[in-house]
Amino acid sequence: MNKWTGSAGICINEEGKLLMVLQGAPDEEKTWSVPSGGREVDETYQACCLREVEEETGYQTEVSQFIKVKTGYYNQPQLAYEVHYFLLNKIAGQMNIQDPDQLIYEIAWKSIEEIRSLKMDFPEDRTFLIL
Numbered sequence: 001m002n003k004w005t006g007s008a009g010i011c012i013n014e015e016g017k018l019l020m021v022l023q024g025a026p027d028e029e030k031t032w033s034v035p036s037g038g039r040e041v042d043e044t045y046q047a048c049c050l051r052e053v054e055e056e057t058g059y060q061t062e063v064s065q066f067i068k069v070k071t072g073y074y075n076q077p078q079l080a081y082e083v084h085y086f087l088l089n090k091i092a093g094q095m096n097i098q099d100p101d102q103l104i105y106e107i108a109w110k111s112i113e114e115i116r117s118l119k120m121d122f123p124e125d126r127t128f129l130i131l
Contacts, residue, residue: 003080007049008036010129011061011088017109018129019090021056023121030105031121034129036083045084053088057107058096061088068128 011019011034024030037052039045046063053061067085074081097104110118112130120126 001078001080003082004038005045005082005084006036006038007045007052007084007086008034009049009053009061009086009088010034010067011053011059011090013090013109015109017111018115019053019057019059020108020110020115020118021104022106022108023056023103024105025103029119032110032115032118033121034085034125046086049084049086049088054093054098056097056099056104057093058098059090059093062091063087064089070124 009019013019019035020032021035022030022032035053035056037048037056039048040051043051049063050061053059064087067087070081070083070085072081073079095107097107115126115130118126
């Protein structure tokens with residue numbers, strides 16, 4: 001069985017809003033998620049997180065703390081996954097889509113109230129994102 005590993009960044013601004021991206025393949029319905037992506041060969045999970053956030057949003061960040069690891073299994077295609085979540089501080093940059101995969105369509109800072117009703121790529125994340 002194949003295994004995918006990656007990282008996700010949770011970045012909250014001074015207004016208490018969460019950095020989110022609207023994403024999806026061109027032929028898919030677009031859904032919201034925190035910036036995230038796959039780990040490259042010999043890349044640490046922290047480095048993956050920082051790279052993905054900058055690629056997807058234009059913001060440079062630093063890791064404040066480790067949050068959790070989410071593991072699971074997709075049936076179609078058969079794939080195990082492991083995602084490491086980190087809390088981030090924004091340190092520089094401007095909102096700008098730079099995604100080399102061209103899967104990001106919008107970047108936004110979302111309030112807890114907005115997150116409660118967003119169509120999310122990973123609905124299981126909603127519970128811990130709004131705490």
